[in-house]
Each structure stands twice: as C-alpha cells, then as structure tokens.
Amino acid sequence: xxxxxxxxxxxEELPAIPLLKIVKNIEKSWKDILEEYRLDAPFEFIYTPxxxxxxxxxxxLKQEDSSIELFGPPMMAAKRNGEITQAGxxxxxxxxxxxxxxxxxxxxxxxxxxxxxxxxGIATSQLLEAMIQKWVTSMSFGKMMRWGSRTDEFIxxxxxxxxxxxxxxxxxxLFGVKSNNKTFVHRMVNFDAVEVPTIEEYETIxxxxxxxxxPQAREVxxxxxxxxxxxxxxxxxxxxxxxxxxxxxITENPKALLGRFDELFLELPPEAIxxxxxxxxxxxxxxxxxxLSNKFVVVxxxxxxxxxxxxxxxxxxxxxxxxxxxxxxxxxxxxGLVTNGLEKITFMDGLGTLADKIAREKNIAxxxxxxxxxxxxxxxxxxxxxxxxxxDETVALAKADLTSEMVYEFTExxxxxxxxxxxxxGKDALVATAIKEQYFPLxxxxxxxxxxxxxxxxxxxxxxxxxxxxxxxxxxxxSKDPFALRRAVxxxxxxxxAYDLAFNIDEIIILxxxxxxxxxxxxxxxxxxxxxNKSLDANPSVISAVLNSGEKDVNEIAKKVKALNSIVSHxxxxxxxxxxxRVANISKEVNLEQELVVDTALFVEPIENxxxxxxLAxxxxxxxxxxxxxxxxxxxxxxxxxxxDDVMVNAEDEAIKNNRKNMIASIYNSFREIADIKEISI
Numbered sequence: 001x002x003x004x005x006x007x008x009x010x011x012e013e014l015p016a017i018p019l020l021k022i023v024k025n026i027e028k029s030w031k032d033i034l035e036e037y038r039l040d041a042p043f044e045f046i047y048t049p050x051x052x053x054x055x056x057x058x059x060x061l062k063q064e065d066s067s068i069e070l071f072g073p074p075m076m077a078a079k080r081n082g083e084i085t086q087a088g089x090x091x092x093x094x095x096x097x098x099x100x101x102x103x104x105x106x107x108x109x110x111x112x113x114x115x116x117x118x119x120x121g122i123a124t125s126q127l128l129e130a131m132i133q134k135w136v137t138s139m140s141f142g143k144m145m146r147w148g149s150r151t152d153e154f155i156x157x158x159x160x161x162x163x164x165x166x167x168x169x170x171x172x173x174l175f176g177v178k179s180n181n182k183t184f185v186h187r188m189v190n191f192d193a194v195e196v197p198t199i200e201e202y203e204t205i206x207x208x209x210x211x212x213x214x215p216q217a218r219e220v221x222x223x224x225x226x227x228x229x230x231x232x233x234x235x236x237x238x239x240x241x242x243x244x245x246x247x248x249x250i251t252e253n254p255k256a257l258l259g260r261f262d263e264l265f266l267e268l269p270p271e272a273i274x275x276x277x278x279x280x281x282x283x284x285x286x287x288x289x290x291x292l293s294n295k296f297v298v299v300x301x302x303x304x305x306x307x308x309x310x311x312x313x314x315x316x317x318x319x320x321x322x323x324x325x326x327x328x329x330x331x332x333x334x335x336g337l338v339t340n341g342l343e344k345i346t347f348m349d350g351l352g353t354l355a356d357k358i359a360r361e362k363n364i365a366x367x368x369x370x371x372x373x374x375x376x377x378x379x380x381x382x383x384x385x386x387x388x389x390x391x392d393e394t395v396a397l398a399k400a401d402l403t404s405e406m407v408y409e410f411t412e413x414x415x416x417x418x419x420x421x422x423x424x425x426g427k428d429a430l431v432a433t434a435i436k437e438q439y440f441p442l443x444x445x446x447x448x449x450x451x452x453x454x455x456x457x458x459x460x461x462x463x464x465x466x467x468x469x470x471x472x473x474x475x476x477x478x479s480k481d482p483f484a485l486r487r488a489v490x491x492x493x494x495x496x497x498a499y500d501l502a503f504n505i506d507e508i509i510i511l512x513x514x515x516x517x518x519x520x521x522x523x524x525x526x527x528x529x530x531x532x533n534k535s536l537d538a539n540p541s542v543i544s545a546v547l548n549s550g551e552k553d554v555n556e557i558a559k560k561v562k563a564l565n566s567i568v569s570h571x572x573x574x575x576x577x578x579x580x581x582r583v584a585n586i587s588k589e590v591n592l593e594q595e596l597v598v599d600t601a602l603f604v605e606p607i608e609n610x611x612x613x614x615x616l617a618x619x620x621x622x623x624x625x626x627x628x629x630x631x632x633x634x635x636x637x638x639x640x641x642x643x644x645d646d647v648m649v650n651a652e653d654e655a656i657k658n659n660r661k662n663m664i665a666s667i668y669n670s671f672r673e674i675a676d677i678k679e680i681s682i
C-alpha cells in the first residue's frame with residue numbers, strides 16, 4: 001500500500017547562496033534516509049525562499065518485513081565442557097535473547113553460533129518525524145541561527161510545518177512547531193496561514209497565492225520575460241547563470257522589469273557598473289549594439305498591478321551606488337597608480353610584504369623576458385631595451401590598484417581597474433593590457449593573456465607564489481590547496497603551450513634559486529610534474545610514457561604527448577604495438593645508460609643489415625614535428641617483424657647476442673628520447 005507524501009518546512013527568507021551550495025546534498029540526504037528506513041521511493045525536492053518541500057506521489061505506508069542473520073563465535077569457543085563461555089554469553093546479549101534460543105550453522109567449514117532476527121516493518125506514519133529531524137540536522141549551511149529561547153539551530157527560523165501522508169496529518173514537531181494542514185502564500189496576497197484541504201490541492205493553492213513552487217518554472221518564467229524585454233526594446237540582457245540561480249532562489253513570483261540610470265555614470269568602466277549592479281543589487285546588465293547601456297533588468301518578487309513604483313524604487317537605490325563608484329573612480333585617477341602602502345601589507349610569513357613580492361616578480365619577469373626576448377620583439381615590434389623598461393614598469397605598477405578606492409569596494413576588479421588607470425594616465429598599451437591580464441587564466445578553460453608580454457607578467461606572479469610558498473613550507477596536501485598552487489601550475493602549462501615557450505622546469509627553478517630560502521626542490525618538481533600529468537588531455541599511459549622519458553620542458557612534454565596520443569588513438573595501433581612491446585622487453589636486459597655499440601660485421605642474416613639501415617635512415621632524417629618522427633619510427637614495424645621471424649636474438653655466440661640486443665636497445669632508446677614506449681597501455 002502507498003500514499004502520496006507532502007513535507008513542507010516553512011521558514012523565514014532563506015539566503016540564496018548557502019542554499020544553492022548544498023541543494024544537491026539536501027536531495028541526496030533525503031534519498032539516503034529513505035534507503036536507511038527501507039522506504040525507498042521516487043521523490044522531488046523543491047524550494048522557494050520560504051519553504052523546503054518534499055513531494056512523493058508513492059510513499060509506502062509501512063516498511064517491508066525483514067530479517068537479520070547474526071553469526072557468532074565457533075561452537076567450540078562458545079561452549080566448553082557443557083558450560084557456556086563468555087564468548088557465548090556475549091553473543092546472546094548482542095542478539096537480545098537467552099543462549100538457549102541461539103542456533104548453530106556451518107560457516108567457512110566451522111560450526112558457529114547463529115541467530116536469525118525477524119524485524120516487522122514499522123508504519124511510515126510512526127517514522128516520519130524522526131526521518132524529518134534527521135534530514136534537517138543533515139543540512140549543513142555553515143553559519144546557523146538560534147531564535148527565541150531555543151538552543152537548537154537552523155539557517156533561518158522555522159515558522160510552519162506540514163507533514164501529510166495521504167489524507168492523514170502526521171503528528172510531528174520541528175523546532176517547537178507542530179505539523180498542521182496550513183501553508184503560507186505570497187505575503188502581498190495574504191499574510192495569514194491558508195488551509196490546504198488535501199495534498200492534491202497544495203500546488204493550486206500556492207499558485208493562486210502567487211507562489212511559483214518549482215524553481216525550474218521560476219527560471220523559465222524569468223527567461224521568457226527577458227526574451228520579451230529584449231524584443232520590445234531591442235536590447236541584450238546579460239544572462240549570468242549564477243546570478244539567475246540566485247534570483248530563482250529568492251523569488252516566489254518573479255517579474256522581470258527594465259530600469260534606467262543616468263548616462264553620466266557610463267563614464268565608469270563597464271565592469272565597475274556591472275559589479276555594482278550585480279553585487280549590491282542583483283541587477284542584470286543590459287547591452288545595446290554590444291555596448292553597456294544605461295539600462296538594467298531587475299527581477300521583482302512583488303505582486304502588484306502597477307510595477308512603475310517598483311522600477312522607480314530600484315532606480316533610486318542604484319543611483320547612490322553608482323555615485324559612490326564615480327566618486328571613487330575620480331579620486332583614484334587623481335591619485336594615480338602608486339604603490340605607497342604595499343610595503344605595510346604582509347603577503348605571507350617568511351615572504352615579506354606585497355612590496356617584497358613585487359620586487360621578486362620584477363626579477364622573475366626580467367629573467368623570463370631574457371629567455372623569450374626574440375619572440376616578444378617579433379610580437380610587439382619593440383626593441384629589447386624598450387621591452388625591458390616596459391616589463392619593469394608593468395610589474396612595478398601591476399598591484400598599485402590594490403590600494404585604490406574602487407578595488408577596496410570591489411575586490412574582484414583588481415588588475416582590471418589598474419589597467420583602466422594605466423590607460424587613463426597614458427601608459428603604453430602593452431603595460432595597461434598586461435596589468436589587466438596579470439591574473440589570467442582565472443580558472444580551467446578561462447581566457448589566457450593576449451600576448452607573450454602579458455603571459456610573462458602572469459607567469460612571474462604565479463611562479464613567485466608557487467616557489468615562494470614551497471620555500472616556506474606551504475605545500476598542498478591531499479585535496480587541500482588554499483593558495484590555489486595547482487591552478488597556478490595549470491595556468492603556466494596553458495600559457496607555455498599556447499605561446500610555444502621553452503620552459504624547462506629544472507632550469508627555471510635554478511634560475512630563481514637566489515630569490516628564496518633553501519627548500520626541497522625535488523618536491524616542487526614532483527608537484528609540477530603531477531599537475532602536468534593532470535592537466536594534459538590524453539591517454540594517461542601516453543602522458544606517463546613521455547614523462548618517463550625524462551623530459552623536463554613543459555612545452556616539449558605537451559608536444560610529445562599530443563603527437564604520441566594522436567598515433568596511439570588510431571584503431572590500427574593496438575595490433576601493431578605488440579612488436580614494440582617486444583622491443584621494450586628485450587631492452588630490459590641491456591644497460592641503456594652505456595654506449596650501445598652495434599657492429600655491422602657481426603650481422604649474420606640479411607634482415608639485420610636491412611633493419612639497421614632503415615633505422616639509421618629514419619633517425620638521420622629531419623622532421624617537422626614529433627608526430628611525423630614517431631610515425632616514421634613506428635613504420636619500422638614491418639622490418640622488425642621480419643627480423644624477429646628470421647633472427648634468434650639470444651644467439652649462442654655471446655658477441656652476436658650482445659650485438660643484436662644492442663641494436664634492438666638502440667631502437668628502443670631512440671623512442672625513449674620522445675617517450676618510454678614500455679609505459680604505453682592500450
């Protein structure tokens with residue numbers, strides 16, 4: 001037998017972000033509880049700002065009967081000389097019965113004590129209160145509240161509770177609130193509780209009370225209204241998904257409205273206007289012909305026939321926000337890009353202040369620029385002397401905006417505001433752009449710096465953070481990485497490969513040695529290699545094969561992985577690869593670090609001469625890339641197969657045997673310069 005189930009926990013307005021962070025966990029928790037109580041059934045978890053809801057169309061009215069088998073100690077240990085031992089008595093207590101009620105059974109070839117415990121299913125109505133208590137307790141929102149005289153906590157005070165199983169109102173209590181058959185609709189429709197005669201009428205009553213229950217339906221409504229506004233006013237609304245999710249979570253009756261602000265505020269950088277609208281007001285920016293306009297979209301939760309007052313109110317609230325922003329912007333421009341004060345801000349214990357960090361970054365940027373100077377000269381058309389001066393200026397000013405009023409108000413604009421101020425102060429475009437892009441890429445798949453010049457600045461910042469923190473023992477452990485060092489390495493890998501920059505890990509670390517206290521460099525190298533392994537998109541064994549070759553240049557590693565992965569991915573490769581596995585296996589018997597001498601005078605079979613000649617010709621050829629070279633090397637398969645058919649490698653003559661092994665090992669070693677083929681698994 002089954003019935004429909006409705007659980008509605010009514011609360012004061014839930015904060016959207018803490019709720020959205022754990023929505024999936026809330027849903028999973030109820031699923032786990034259903035399984036634990038042997039009442040597993042499909043359900044829906046639904047939320048509005050004022051309610052957490054579980055709806056189940058099919059809820060079993062009682063648990064299934066079940067039985068539990070308990071196995072005890074061996075009979076010989078439970079009873080000796082006709083007397084019950086402590087082990088036997090202990091098992092009887094565990095089962096909750098007298099020893100005489102226990103049985104025995106054979107298990108793993110031994111006779112052991114045995115008890116089968118029958119459990120009758122309990123009525124769901126008797127379990128629901130405990131299940132709900134457990135569910136609510138599992139909701140880990142972070143910061144919690146107490147209210148009234150209560151000592152227990154929840155994210156917001158609970159004001160009403162419905163627990164309905166079919167036509168029955170379940171006797172349940174939560175935070176002192178008892179279950180009944182009432183709910184609350186939108187406050188602007190009815191402030192008092194509204195009776196819900198049946199579960200089937202619940203959604204209709206909410207809808208009539210201007211509450212759209214399902215978050216998916218609220219999102220569809222908002223997007224439809226966005227589309228209507230775009231068509232009516234010939235505008236484009238920036239549909240930030242995270243902001244949209246938040247709006248869905250804080251509205252019950254969403255209505256998208258178009259507001260305006262004074263055009264004089266468009267003097268502000270667009271990002272500053274957008275940050276002010278999103279962060280403080282949860283407004284959606286509006287664009288006309290690809291340019292930010294003096295319009296915005298607010299999603300109201302009001303119920304009214306005239307939304308003009310709602311629009312006017314939001315326009316009135318936004319104005320002082322933008323006025324403050326413009327005031328900060330003008331003050332920052334008057335002040336200019338100065339780093340006064342950064343010497344008073346500690347970067348990290350053991351690494352000094354932000355001013356000290358800037359000094360190290362300038363040093364690193366100078367070293368990297370000297371490595372890539374020819375490429376940067378070609379890219380920018382500037383001389384080496386000009387580039388050295390511009391790089392020095394860029395890194396010196398990159399963090400100047402951290403003391404600006406705008407960045408103090410909107411921390412997410414650091415770097416970006418510095419670039420606007422640099423541009424307004426007439427700095428070179430290279431400088432302004434590099435300041436803007438100094439933290440790029442901001443995450444996986446995020447935008448890269450737009451030039452090698454900017455990439456050098458960004459790499460300098462990441463390298464100083466990475467090496468610096470390792471030098472003071474701040475090394476990521478397990479999944480913990482509070483300083484985002486893994487992301488820093490991923491960013492360096494992406495920049496190096498995107499701009500085809502030589503980046504030998506060992507050489508770079510040695511280059512930076514003088515800037516830091518002594519530390520475990522091997523651990524840092526291992527960390528970087530591990531991140532390269534994770535960041536490259538290829539067959540894991542291919543990455544291992546390349547890394548096992550001893551290659552330490554990040555760019556070359558990426559190129560080799562890409563080339564080898566392309567070949568290994570071909571359907572025909574698997575059947576061909578057995579030949580090269582044999583080459584690798586034979587080479588295990590040879591000291592690969594010694595000079596491998598191959599004496600053609602010791603060749604006996606014609607195929608030996610043919611294979612060796614083909615191998616030498618293959619290795620002497622100049623290739624355009626690793627894939628072309630590997631393709632040519634794997635093309636030795638036919639000759640190798642003939643060789644293995646006609647030649648006994650382990651010849652009786654010791655000199656001939658060693659000569660043959662050296663030739664095979666030479667082929668293997670040539671592969672190993674690119675990738676250790678014995679590591680490949682397909």
